[in-house]
Amino acid sequence: MLIRKPKKISESEITPYEMYLDRRKFIGQAGRVALLAAVAPGALVAGDLTGEEAEAAVIGSQGDELTPFKHVTEYNNFYEFGTGKADPARNAGDFRTRPWTVAIEGQCERPGDYAIEDILGRFPSEERVYRLRCVEAWSMVIPWMGFPLKDLLAWVQPTSRAKYVEFTTLHDPDQMPGQRRRVLDWPYVEGLRLDEAMHPLTLMATGLYGQELPNQNGAPLRLVVPWKYGFKSIKSIVRIRLVEGMPSSSWNGLAPTEYGFFANVNPEVDHPRWSQARERRLGEIRRRPTLMFNGYADEVASLYESLDLLRWF
Amino acid sequence: MMAKSVVWLLGLAPILWAGIRFATDGLGANPIEEALHLAGRWALVLLLTGLSVTPLRRISGWNRIIKVRRLLGLFAFFYACLHLLIYLGLDQGFAWSFIVEDVVERPFITVGAGAFLLLVPLAVTSTKGWIRRLGRRWQRLHRLVYLAATLGALHFYWKVKADTFWPLVAAMVLAGLLLARVPWRRLRRTKG
Numbered sequence: 324m325l326i327r328k329p330k331k332i333s334e335s336e337i338t339p340y341e342m343y344l345d346r347r348k349f350i351g352q353a354g355r356v357a358l359l360a361a362v363a364p365g366a367l368v369a370g371d372l373t374g375e376e377a378e379a380a381v382i383g384s385q386g387d388e389l390t391p392f393k394h395v396t397e398y399n400n401f402y403e404f405g406t407g408k409a410d411p412a413r414n415a416g417d418f419r420t421r422p423w424t425v426a427i428e429g430q431c432e433r434p435g436d437y438a439i440e441d442i443l444g445r446f447p448s449e450e451r452v453y454r455l456r457c458v459e460a461w462s463m464v465i466p467w468m469g470f471p472l473k474d475l476l477a478w479v480q481p482t483s484r485a486k487y488v489e490f491t492t493l494h495d496p497d498q499m500p501g502q503r504r505r506v507l508d509w510p511y512v513e514g515l516r517l518d519e520a521m522h523p524l525t526l527m528a529t530g531l532y533g534q535e536l537p538n539q540n541g542a543p544l545r546l547v548v549p550w551k552y553g554f555k556s557i558k559s560i561v562r563i564r565l566v567e568g569m570p571s572s573s574w575n576g577l578a579p580t581e582y583g584f585f586a587n588v589n590p591e592v593d594h595p596r597w598s599q600a601r602e603r604r605l606g607e608i609r610r611r612p613t614l615m616f617n618g619y620a621d622e623v624a625s626l627y628e629s630l631d632l633l634r635w636f
Numbered sequence: 637m638m639a640k641s642v643v644w645l646l647g648l649a650p651i652l653w654a655g656i657r658f659a660t661d662g663l664g665a666n667p668i669e670e671a672l673h674l675a676g677r678w679a680l681v682l683l684l685t686g687l688s689v690t691p692l693r694r695i696s697g698w699n700r701i702i703k704v705r706r707l708l709g710l711f712a713f714f715y716a717c718l719h720l721l722i723y724l725g726l727d728q729g730f731a732w733s734f735i736v737e738d739v740v741e742r743p744f745i746t747v748g749a750g751a752f753l754l755l756v757p758l759a760v761t762s763t764k765g766w767i768r769r770l771g772r773r774w775q776r777l778h779r780l781v782y783l784a785a786t787l788g789a790l791h792f793y794w795k796v797k798a799d800t801f802w803p804l805v806a807a808m809v810l811a812g813l814l815l816a817r818v819p820w821r822r823l824r825r826t827k828g
Contacts, residue, residue, distance in 0.1 A: 398665035406799035409664065459797075461666060506799045577798060596742050596794065598734055605665050609729050 387454060390463035392532050394605050399539045400457065401558055402506055403492065403499035411539035414500055420543040420559075429489075429565040432480035439543050445478070446470035448529050453549035455556070456588045456617045458574075460610075462602045467547055468530030473521045481517065481565045488520040489513070489570035490546060491562040507573050513557040514570035514584065515548065516626075524549055524622055550616040550623045552586045583636040587627065588617035592636045643704045646685075647711035650678045651718075668726045675719035680788050682712035684809050687785060691816040706762050709781070713759040716752055744794035751787035754780050782817075785810055 401411040404418075423439040448468045456462045476488070494510035496502040502509045519525065526547040529536055536542040541558025548555050554574050564570075574582035581595055590600045590613040601610035616623050654674055657663050663670040686708035693701050728735050738745040758778055760766070767774050789810050793803035 394665035402798070408666070461669070504799075504801075593741075596744055598737065601731075601734070603666070603668065608668065608726065610731075 387452075387464040388606075389452070389466055390605050395463060395465050395531060396537045396539060398463075398605065400459075400553065401501075401539055401541065403501045403509075403511065403559070404539065405501045406506060410501070412537075415538035418498055418538040418542070418559075420538065423543050423561075425544065425560060426562045427479050427564075428562065430482040430485035430567065431476075431565045432482065433478065442475070442544070443529060446474050446527070450533075451524075451526055451547075453524075453526070453547060454617050455547075455549065455553050456602060456613065458552035458554055458582065458586070458594060458599075460594075460597060460599065460602045460613075462604050462617075464604075466532055467526060467528045468533065468536075469526045469528035469547065471523055472525045472527050472546070473523060475527060475563075476517075476521060476565075479565075484567050485565035486517055487566050487568065487570050488515050488517060489562075489564040489566050490515075490557045490560050491564075492557055493559045493561045508576055511557060511573045512570065513546065513555055513572045514566075515546075515555075516569075517565075518626055519548070522623060522626065524619060550588055550619040552582075552588060554582065555586050585627075585630075585632075585635050587623075587632065587636070588613060589615060589632060589636065591615075592633060639701060639704045640707060643707045643711070647682065647707070647714070650674060650715070668722065672719065672722045672727055675715045675722055676792070679712050679715035679719055680785075680792060680806055682708055682715060683781070683785050683788060684806065684813065686712055687781065687810070687813045691813060694816075710759060710762060713755050716755055720752055744791055747787045747794070748791035751784045751791060754784035754787070758784070782814060786814075 397412045398408045399411040400408070401415070404411040404414040421439070424436045425439065425442060426436050428434050448470055450466055450468055452464065452466045454462055454464050472488075490513045492511040493499070494502060496509075515525070526549075528541070528545050528547045529543065531537070531540060536545065541556075541560075544560045545558040546556045546560065555572075569584060572582075572584055574586075575584050588599075593599050599613055602613045603610050614620070654663065654671065658667065658671075686705055689701055689705040689708065693699060724730060724735060728738075739749050740746070758781060761770060761774065761777060770777065789803065789807045792806055793800060796803055
């Protein structure tokens with residue numbers, strides 16, 4: 324039988340983590356109030372939410388313990404750097420994230436190539452603690468840094484014809500060894516319906532644990548959609564395109580019966596090869612039940628009222 | 637015998653190495669998945685190694701190598717048992733409703749379970765006494781290993797999401813080992 328011994332943790336590992344938690348306590352409140360104003364403007368005016376309720380409404384991760392930094396940054400699905408979970412941390416060290424340009428294209432008033440510095444300067448980052456549920460039935464809790472995608476979209480002004488947003492990852496086999504084999508149809512693409520993209524929970528992440536996004540987590544800019552399976556949260560984005568028709572998405576293209584375009588976390592729709600009813604939170608032994616929309620049903624269920632979730636999984 | 641010591645070393649190395657890794661880095665962020673995959677992979681590797689004994693003997697003429705075949709098979713069975721126990725206990729927490737659903741509804745688990753069940757009678761009848769008692773039927777019974785290995789390779793192939801490289805390597809090695817058993821010369825003779 325395997326009996327887990329408590330691991331020896333070096334001093335240097337403990338201090339930043341503890342400091343980080345302290346820091347959160349102090350600056351968290353301010354951020355939360357600001358965020359709450361965005362998510363639930365009525366709540367602040369009415370003042371009818373307690374601090375805890377406000378936190379739950381905003382971060383949706385109440386009572387969830389943060390997944391240690393080590394796991395968040397050493398257990399990754401980022402096939403551009405290899406298909407093993409440890410490959411990205413091993414192979415992404417020299418990945419160059421500067422200079423970096425994001426092309427904004429399609430149905431919007433301000434198309435163009437934007438330097439990452441312009442984007443980071445224009446949209447100040449805030450902290451969001453989100454659960455991340457992988458389609459492989461494991462999950463993490465990650466304190467992201469980033470800005471709401473809706474801010475960027477509001478700034479580029481989608482035209483009335485824009486119905487979807489398509490995202491593309493960098494294609495550079497020289498730097499991304501995983502792209503030298505055709506495991507997926509490179510470059511990786513993903514998409515959201517415009518209302519999903521405009522949802523206040525949808526985040527463009529630029530960092531985690533209070534620091535710049537590590538390369539293996541999708542530096543310098545990635546999407547985070549906490550109520551969808553992790554593969555929707557496309558990494559190392561170089562193009563954002565506003566389009567009229569439903570864009571293709573990489574996993575959906577590879578295996579449409581296994582990975583849908585919407586890919587909302589749904590314990591009632593199993594992956595053909597495994598159950599989605601339960602998940603293993605990294606660091607825990609027993610599986611826990613998976614929650615509808617990854618526990619963000621109160622915030623996002625209304626987006627899908629007219630959608631048959633069994634068909635549009 | 638030298639060859640037998642090598643097999644003992646080969647058979648015990650994976651679990652020793654996993655133990656060292658567990659003690660040092662806890663087998664990574666998802667130790668249960670890692671242990672599950674390690675045990676499954678080694679079951680298949682050792683099964684294929686066992687299947688390579690006969691072709692190797694025929695090519696090299698080194699007849700005494702046959703003595704390690706049983707040990708290889710039993711080590712393969714040992715890792716298959718570990719794989720199954722990790723799945724049932726650590727991965728699924730003995731949640732039988734989920735386990736039954738897995739076996740019934742998910743082909744990749746169904747074939748994995750089938751491969752394991754086929755190995756059980758082979759492990760049981762691997763003793764000298766059973767070999768004597770079964771006589772010629774023993775050999776016929778133990779041909780089930782071809783089916784078990786095929787189901788095992790299929791289990792591995794169906795399990796992966798997109799990167800089929802290693803499952804295909806395993807399948808090709810298995811195909812080679814099975815083809816090496818086809819009595820080509822006799823076939824040609826009957827044709828002519």
